[in-house]
Amino acid sequence: MIKLKRTVSLLITILIFITLIAGGIAFAILFQTSVKQQKEQLAQTARSQARLIESMAMAELSHDEFCADTLRKSTINQIVAAHRQFKGFGQSGEFAIAERVGGKMVFIMKHRLSSLEQHDAIAFNSTHAEPMRRALNGLSGVMTGLDYRGKEVLAAYEPVALLDLGIVAKIDLKEIKEPFIRAGLISGACAVLLIILGSSLFMLITNPLIRRTALNEKRFRDLFEEIPVSILECDFSRVKEYLDTLRIEGETDFDEYLDEHAEVIEKSRNLVIVTDVNQHSLDLFSKHTKDELIGDLNKPFSLADNKSLKKHIIAILNKESLIEEELEILSPDGSKIFLSERWSVPPTDKNTYSKVLISLLDITKRKQAEKELSISEVRFRELFDNMSSGVAIYEAVEDGKDFVFRDFNKGAERIEGIKKHSLIGKKVSEMFPGAGELGIIDIFYRVWKTGDPLNQPISLYSDGVIQSWRENFVYKLPSGEVVAVYNDVTKSKIAEQAREFLNLELGVKNKELEQIVYVTSHDLRSPLVNIQGFSKELQISIDSLKELFSGVDVSVSEKMKVNLILEDDIPMALEYIVTSIKKMDSLLSGLLRLSRFGRVSLMVENLDINRIISDIVTFNEYSLKKTDTRIEVSDLPNCLGDATQINQVFSNLIDNAIKYLDPNRAGIIKITGETLEDLCVYSLEDNGMGIQEEHLTQIFDLFHRLNPESSSGEGLGLTIVRRILDRHNGKITVESNPGAGTIFTVSLPKSVQQTSGKT
Amino acid sequence: MKNELVILLAEDDEGHATLIKRNLNRAGISNQIICFKDGQETLDFLFREGPGQHRESGKPYLLILDIRMPKIDGVQVLERLKRDPELKKIPVVMLTTTDDPREVDRCHRLGCSSYLTKPVDYERFVIAIRQLGLFLSIVQFPTINGEG
Missing domain, CATH: 1.10.287 (Helix Hairpins)
Structure with a gap:
């Protein structure tokens, strides 16, 4: 902006100078013309006066030739007298008549500054009164020079031959100059004023333009710098010149030519000049300053990018001015960067290629996304085609009153027994007359209208020909299409x-x-x-x-x-x-x-198994003492169950353990427990008689008794235990080593808030 | 004796009835015993409905009631009885083959006075009946009035 203003100021100054010079020249010419006219006038005046005087003198002399001196005097007197009334012309114009007396010039008559009678004398060789000197010397002419007063005058001098007088008509040079100087000054002042006024107006008008231009300039600069596209301004003119020297226009396949003449590319490469780059280019090429990119083409592009350069050369050879292509470069860290390149020549530089704009857009992410998208596209297409559910995509028609098939997967083909091509573009109501009654069109409409997915629970589709149970999940795509994922659940429904x-x-x-x-x-x-x-x-x-x-x-x-x-x-x-x-x-x-155990409803609650076991042990204290049996109970986790029934489980198991102890050794019953995921697992280990393997599967059977003779009971204990555990979603398993002992493992659901240990 | 307690025995199994009667006799209970074959007969007697013998006013009664009976079972009889403001004073001893605690509980809730399980073990049965006889001999029974 400042630069522009300075330019404007300079322009105005030049204007003033030109005006002044032109004015000066005009005035000089006018002045010259005026002086010339004045000169002629003066010369004429001087000459006519001289002739007049001469003729007067002639007339006097014709009267009396002998009294010349007197006559001369008389003539002079007449002249003086005649001039007495004459005040001169202009302000300073006058006649001066002088005669030579010895080495002096004696002025007989002067109009202005001294009286006519006063006869001043000036030395003949004085610097003053040069015109008179010339007149007295018998010369005639016009000149500028000093008069008798020593002032510069324009004077016409003429000798008066008969009387030996010199006559000078003169006017002060100052008088001639004065109007010109005044007019010059006035017009100069006016000109300056007008120029100042004009300039001000000009400035006033141009300032917004300047500002706008500056703003635009800044805007474009900012755009250039800030645009998220790398822009390189390059000069290809030398490449163009070089290519012209090759004279290969006749070549038809430049591509092949350049493959064969790799040196052309190499040479061209060194001829390209990067003239400007924008800020974004620094980021793209991982540079810190523009100087790292400006200059040589090798700075931004490595040798590996010759493929791109080749295309540029071909474009120049083909006289093209635009290429759009994609290219890959290597980033400093070695990773690939995909770029979308636009190589364009502004129309003004079309012939010279002196300015080429290369814009580069980093499309690495897009490329990756495209790649991923294509992978996922394949993945979803495969899923679409291979899933067992039917998928149909519909487009609403008639404002959602009906729907038209847009896509149909293989699952749907299989379910319907209809090929995709025979129903694409057809209406649902046309292909499936029972769809309206099924309510599915209504569901499509609601999904299409609201965008909220809906699930149609298993419903019976019937159109007189087909009858099947369908389950539909319907949702809307961003495109506005409606998707139905559905299954033929007829078989599973049956x-x-x-x-x-x-x-x-x-x-x-x-x-x-x-x-x-x-x-x-x-x-x-x-x-x-x-x-x-x-x-x-x-x-x-x-x-x-x-x-x-x-x-x-x-x-x-x-x-x-x-x-x-x-x-x-x-x-x-x-x-x-x-x-x-x-x-x-x-x-x-x-x-x-x-x-009764099967009929009683369960009261499931958190059970303190430690408490239950200790109650059972107390209850069995007598029989334990009698059989000399020791019972070891570790800390047991709490489980979920019905207190009475779970008590029955452990009572029966402990009862059994006591019942089937080996009479030859002191009995030991160990009860342990642990929590495994969401189960409590309890283990009852005895050192009793053990169970033969062939009996292990039968012990839970109704009325099964191991040795009915030696023990009491109906053979129901374990049956009841299993029955109870079944109802509790629990489990019982048994391992036994005949002669050594048996381990019963009972698992039950973990209590809701597991607080292991005694309470 | 006009105010002698009358034992009403509602028992569909004649064998059981015979055994009960014999054992009550052996226990020294000589009161009049009236037997009913089912719940309907029992109710007819008590509510004085239908043909046959009816309850007399002003006499104390004790009802020994078997649960499992045809037509109307013992529990239903007990329910009807306990709903009647006068008849509910009659003490009722439930007699059954089951010792299902829920059934026992149900009868007690309905207001039976006692509950006896018929044991297969004859000795225990005899003991139970004799205890009942003993109970009957010492308890003062309310006389049942009612209209008519």
């Missing part, structure tokens, strides 16, 4: 229905079974009570009979017979009956208990 039916049936059967167990065990006891009761009644009757019979007198043999019946046969029969009843009763009550 299976599910069958399963539901089975489950229901199973539940009914289970309930029925439990009812049967309950009712039978209950009702079976009734007759047992009778059998037992009346057996006892029979016993009582027999006792009475025996008493009665003892008093009756019968033969010994008969008595023995009766005794055998009354003492042996009947009591034995009764004994069997009673034993069987007891056994049956025990079995029935076992069944009852088992069915």
